[in-house]
């Protein structure tokens with residue numbers, strides 16, 4: 001596809017819309033908006049624009065549409081698959097200044113926010129009202145970026161992913177037209193579900209400027225446990241048994257031995273270096289949670305857990321979960337000069353142990369260094385396989401390992417990406433995962449964005 005160029009004429013048009021203070025062609029700003037948290041190559045945009053109103057985005061997209069200029073929305077740039085990298089240059093729309101909480105509808109457990117709001121800041125604000133927005137991707141992501149990737153995280157197992165919380169949105173279409181999708185009702189059978197179409201579309205169908213989210217009351221009480229096993233299968237089998245026993249954990253996470261070692265070294269912890277599960281329950285009273293705790297302990301014991309440590313209350317939870325946080329940072333710091341290729345497969349829960357075992361086998365077979373961890377209760381396995389993209393032969397081995405691991409997930413009826421999105425990195429699996437329905441996805445893209453200006457080079461090869 002031939003794209004138009006951003007020349008002085010286009011820069012003048014943008015200046016006319018947002019003024020010169022809210023646009024930049026400075027080297028460092030372009031650099032910063034040319035790369036996310038993945039290993040994918042930096043590609044600078046021609047200009048970065050900081051809109052503050054939906055109407056400004058409408059005018060910019062109208063101009064870009066007429067002149068066929070690529071436009072890529074940008075939240076906080078914390079993606080792991082190259083999702084916001086402007087591979088065809090053009091305009092990056094950075095929504096960080098659209099960061100207002102517009103309306104709290106406390107009685108309805110809803111909040112209306114601008115897309116640039118950081119979810120951690122939103123949750124800080126909501127905690128004063130005893131409310132929270134559960135999807136928790138860990139990094140300092142924006143609501144717009146979470147909608148873009150349909151982000152989720154450790155609490156998805158109980159509460160759901162971003163898609164389960166979006167009630168309605170204001171969206172600017174690639175033509176510049178502004179639409180509203182959805183309503184404030186928490187259920188609706190009215191027409192096609194356009195909110196769900198835009199959630200997870202990675203900025204390829206339009207720009208989300210405003211989102212109304214459903215909220216949850218903060219739990220009254222917490223219970224947490226840490227369980228260690230050997231060998232690894234004893235840990236992963238425990239996951240499916242807990243899930244099959246009718247429990248509804250708020251989080252159920254897994255770390256393999258190398259990951260525990262990395263966290264131990266980085267955070268100077270003294271955790272035994274064994275496959276580890278982190279478990280969390282939310283409830284209305286300590287008494288109810290104690291009963292659940294006993295039953296979970298029993299399941300762990302049946303799987304010959306070597307250690308089971310638990311506690312009730314927020315402080316205990318924080319103590320027991322300390323090693324689960326900053327996993328990615330720990331791996332990074334322990335391996336200077338190496339880059340991770342990130343695996344994000346998700347499989348039906350009965351296949352989780354096989355998935356983990358397969359991943360380990362592939363690393364061994366190919367002599368690669370890697371780490372396995374993830375949101376086990378949701379069947380989501382993350383692996384970080386380390387290498388140096390510049391060393392072609394070695395990186396080829398890393399890519400081949402990715403191919404074998406993701407293929408196994410697809411054979412199990414799973415997905416190439418549980419939460420990070422397709423971006424650049426996982427495009428090659430789209431045909432295999434979606435078969436004939438990939439054609440329909442392309443048709444939807446062509447209908448909404450016939451000139452392919454929105455975040456080109458993503459999702460589709």
Ligand SMILES: Cc1cc2nc3c(=O)[nH]c(=O)nc-3n(C[C@H](O)[C@H](O)[C@H](O)COP(=O)(O)OP(=O)(O)OC[C@H]3O[C@@H](n4cnc5c(N)ncnc54)[C@H](O)[C@@H]3O)c2cc1C
Pocket residue numbers: 036037072073074075076077078079080083084095115136137138139140141142143144145146147148149150151152153154201202203204206207208209328329419420455
């Ligand atoms: C340490 C670390 C841990 C992570 N853990 C998790 C995890 O547990 N779970 C998880 O899901 N993710 C995780 N991620 C990935 C990442 O944080 C999420 O995908 C997050 O949702 C990205 O948000 P962002 O604001 O940084 O968006 P960006 O990376 O800026 O953008 C994400 C995508 O959305 C599009 N986009 C951004 N804003 C808009 C908008 N307003 N309208 C339309 N499209 C838009 C972009 O074009 C891009 O395609 C992790 C990342 C890191 C670095």
